[in-house]
Amino acid sequence: DAGVIQSPRHEVTEMGQEVTLRCKPISGHNSLFWYRQTMMRGLELLIYFNNNVPIDDSGMPEDRFSAKMPNASFSTLKIQPSEPRDSAVYFCASSPGYGSLYEQYFGPGTRLTVT
Amino acid sequence: GIQVEQSPPDLILQEGANSTLRCNFSDSVNNLQWFHQNPWGQLINLFYIPSGTKQNGRLSATTVATERYSLLYISSSQTTDSGVYFCAVLTQGGSEKLVFGKGTKLTVNP
Numbered sequence: 001d002a003g004v005i006q007s008p009r010h011e012v013t014e015m016g017q018e019v020t021l022r023c024k025p026i027s028g029h030n031s032l033f034w035y036r037q038t039m040m041r042g043l044e045l046l047i048y049f050n051n052n053v054p055i056d057d058s059g060m061p062e063d064r065f066s067a068k069m070p071n072a073s074f075s076t077l078k079i080q081p082s083e084p085r086d087s088a089v090y091f092c093a094s095s096p097g098y099g100s101l102y103e104q105y106f107g108p109g110t111r112l113t114v115t
Numbered sequence: 116g117i118q119v120e121q122s123p124p125d126l127i128l129q130e131g132a133n134s135t136l137r138c139n140f141s142d143s144v145n146n147l148q149w150f151h152q153n154p155w156g157q158l159i160n161l162f163y164i165p166s167g168t169k170q171n172g173r174l175s176a177t178t179v180a181t182e183r184y185s186l187l188y189i190s191s192s193q194t195t196d197s198g199v200y201f202c203a204v205l206t207q208g209g210s211e212k213l214v215f216g217k218g219t220k221l222t223v224n225p
Contacts, residue, residue: 043201043215056211089156099211101146103163109156 002026004107006092012113018080021110024073025094033093033104034067034077043091049075050098082114117142117206121216128192128223136187136219138202146205146213147178149187153198161187161200192223 005024013019025032033048047057052069060067064083069075079086089111093104118141128134138147149161162169162176164185169176173192178185189196199218205211 042217043203045212048211059212091158100205100213101211103146103148103160104213105160106150106158109158111156 004092004094004105006090006107006110008110009108010111010113012115013082014115015083016081017114018078019082019086019112019114021077021090021092021112023075023077023092023107025075025092026096026105027073029094029096029105030098031095031100031102031104032069032075033095033100034075035091035093035106037089037091037109038087046077048099055099079112082112084114087112087114117144117204117214119202119204119214119216121200121202121219123219124217125220126222128221130192130194130223130225132192132223133188133190134192134221136189136200136221138185138187138204138216140183140185140202140204142183143207144180144183144204145207146203147185148203148213149176149185150201150203151196151198152201152218158201189221192221194223194225197221197223 007022034046046059047067049069067077089109091109093106095102095104120139151159166180173190175188201218202216203213
């Protein structure tokens with residue numbers, strides 16, 4: 001299996017621009033998670049989906065962030081408008097079970113820099 | 116919420132040495148995972164171990180759920196073991212979120 005796939009791997013954008021991060025989970029997995037990693041806050045869960053349905057988005061920092069999962073093999077995390085404080089590494093993970101009870105597998109991450 | 120504390124925060128070893136990393140947590144857990152984040156930033160699964168002992172090559176892990184800690188053992192360390200090791204837990208009856216510790220940064224020198 002190819003593992004979790006994320007694109008782009010690196011993104012540099014200017015403040016105010018829209019940013020879209022993409023994720024393809026492992027085939028057959030039922031849950032998908034978006035995390036953010038920063039030096040100050042470490043790894044934080046932003047949102048997760050079970051069977052393409054958003055279950056918990058309480059970690060999404062503000063309305064500028066939105067996430068969708070239109071089908072079992074694709075999810076997006078969008079930031080509009082982006083701000084310098086959004087600079088971080090964003091990880092997508094998937095799990096064969098439902099929720100965080102089962103083992104999660106992480107993608108390579110997208111390093112976002114907002115100038 | 117649950118507290119996850121990892122120790123030591125930093126560890127420097129010579130190649131070939133053994134080490135033990137510790138993860139303490141403040142509540143009962145349903146899920147505990149160990150990850151290795153390599154110098155390129157990739158998060159690699161090491162163990163899914165809410166209880167008991169597992170071994171994979173030079174690495175092994177033990178979780179004593181009743182005493183709320185987990186240990187990761189690295190034997191005959193290699194330079195490729197360098198990176199940050201994270202423990203992540205999911206509490207019983209709590210929010211459905213894996214909570215990560217701050218990690219142990221391991222440097223293995225040749």
